[in-house]
Amino acid sequence: MSKAQAHIEVLAEDQQRINAFSRLHVKMQELERKLASEKRYLEELEDASNELMLSDDDNVRFLVGECLVHFEKDTAEGRLEEVTKEAKESADKTTADLADVKKQLGDLKAHLYAKFGSQINLEEE
Template sequence: MQMLPEGQKNTVQVTYDDQLKINEFSKLILQKDDVDKNLTQEKTEKEYLDDILLEIELLDEDEYMNYKIGESFLLMKQKKIVKQLNKDLTKIESKIETLENKNSDIMEKLQNLKTALYVKFGNNINLER
């Protein structure tokens, strides 16, 4: 079975190091997909927290409200809930920053591998999704 167009022959030999680079590229793609998924979830959670924080800040500071922690609800004053939401927001922003840094590191590694593999294999390899 021939994968190249008729008349073209593959003259490039795949070495062990080349195969390791191809495998690393594949692993990085999977990691990037996972990071992208987590990043999307964290950004959505941040949007929810921003929205609820705006709504709760409009209420009276001495008003009591239910605040969900894990699987239980606590009756807390509005100002204490605002403090807790700000702490949660800070944590999520930190997670987002970490995920974005990890994503950029992965993208840099992918670009380096892609360049090295295309230099060796040219049109004989397809690294696009």
């Protein structure tokens, strides 16, 4: 074996880091899917808000759970603002969580590549 391909012993702490990387990678993918879903939801809420502003009706149907409920336009606008605020807060939290996970992944990746070099592949295919 050449020096570049020399066997590097995998210690228990290395295996723990590899396992942590794997778990964090799965969590990152889940958070990315969740964030994409939250962004689509925010777009739908924005569309609903625009439609509500253009509406001439005094009473509108508003989805609550799985039921459509009739609200006065002003009440619906207020409720839509609340829902949008909650959705933005959730998306902001997901964005922060995702950034934290990506930082942890970067730290683990740097450590593992420093030790194992090309003998480990942590990239997605």
